[in-house]
Amino acid sequence: MDVQQLRCFLAVAEELHFGRAAERLHLTPSPVSRAVKDLERELGAELFVRRYHQVELTANGRALVERVRDILEQLDGLKDVFREASANGNRVVRLGGTHLCPPAVMDRFVALTERRFPARPLDTTIAPSAELLPALERGELDAALVHLPLDRPRLDSLVVARYLFFLVMRSDDPLATASELSLQDLWHRTLTVGPPTPQPLAMNRLHRRLKEAGITSFHQLPDHDAVKLASHIRHSHGVALTLHPRNGGSARVFDDPAFAVVPLRDDLVFLLGVAWRRSRAQQDDVVRELVRAVRQEWSGRTLTL
Template sequence: MDIAQLRCFLAVAEELHFGRAAERLHMTASPVSRIVKELERELGTDLFVRGYHRIQLTPAGRELARRVPPLLAEFDRLRSEVQLVAAGEERVVRLGGSHLSPPGILDAVVECAEKGNPGREVDVALAPSAELLPRLERGELDAAVVHLPVAEPAMMSIGLASYHFMVAMRHDDPLAGRPALSLTDLVDRTIVTYPLTLQPLAMQGLRDDLVRRGLRHFRLLAGADAAMLAGHVRRTGELTFTLSPETGGSARIFDDPAFALVPLVDAPRFRLGLVWLAGRDADRVVRGVVAAVRERWSRGEIEV
């Protein structure tokens, strides 16, 4: 029983279809079927009940499907960590950063990574939180700046910032002249947001909080594009939440006479943090990043 066999088995177990599993593995169906049969012969039992149009897991297959994912994850982490040791002092610090986070926060974390690892290059990968977290779990990143909370129990975090939202609207909106707004002012309006898949736990928590406080009308964009969001608000007259343009990054899209921004006095809490794998605490690179961030944020989260 080897890693390649287990990866093939797990793909078939999750897809319950040899063709789809083969596409996922960038293979053809025939070798995938052969590898699974070899695994069954080694184990001395069937893992699938094969029908004409569909397959099902046997009890043995279900048990193996339950046990394989953590084994593969541990193998991927082991491979990554061995490669890091082999690279020695020459390796870079690999940070991930949410592409929707305020640039000033990410810049400060990069400075901490440089301070905690003098002489090392810091490489930053920008992506949605939902893409960064699996990379962190596989050991491809040392730490990442993502929206909190995270569901993975093996991940540690430090809170970096709490968002102070503003309501963005067209400049001719009836609410545009208000000095401030509360959520009760928005109960009859449609709120357009980025998709929940950006960071499911954080985005769903935000939406649940809004629903508890009386909001009912939501529209989810298909992608995480700030220009698309601004264009939608301008075209439809719907509302959205944003940070002050002074924070930079994607928030600057609303620094335009076509829009009005009004502070939201009772905004739901939305947080940004640094996360890393608990098992990587012993790694000197990770330890350097975390120690420097803890020192810089010794007074707790900032409000942006």
């Protein structure tokens, strides 16, 4: 039995899907499946019921989850102790930020960290939420700006911003002259969307809400690339969701007379928040102080983007 087997087991237990667990661990499904089978062989018990496109924990698997989670948390905690000791009081503060959030929010997150820790070096990682969350669990990041909600019991979070969506289309589109639009106005149109991979829980919930509103035709792009999205809208006369270009970042590509950006009447819940590992906020002075700074900055003052 080794640590990698335990990490693979816990990832599958939390995702209930070998493919998603592999993505979370930056592996392919084969080594994850092999590690779980090796663990089952060593324990002499099946940990999962495997069905087509469906995985469930057995009673033995459910009994093991919390123990494995505790073991890995303690092992990851050893890294924190070593980092703190080796830093000689000058430990690096490690932040993460989703590459899809408006830059001004990430800048504000970095600025408040610099104000709270003026003497400490700061390291920032920009990546999809789906990569930042496992890094938080492993103790490789102190806090990260990610899309919510979370389905990871070891993490805690605070909402800092709520997205206000707009619809973007070509300026000569029949819908472009509307003062505002509803999702029901798109029942006869194909809505262009991105993949769920950056944060599957948040993105899948958004996609379900769109379907519930009556949209039945979707064109899914392979990634969240604003330039490709703009090109697709130009050439296909498509429609897509966006933030207002004034928020900067990737939405700035639509600050162009070729496009119309129309307010969306419907309230689509999509949240941005700061996340951290709960146990580290209790044991690590830097994380505890960082969480305190985040709460002072945003608690009760959620931004609307």
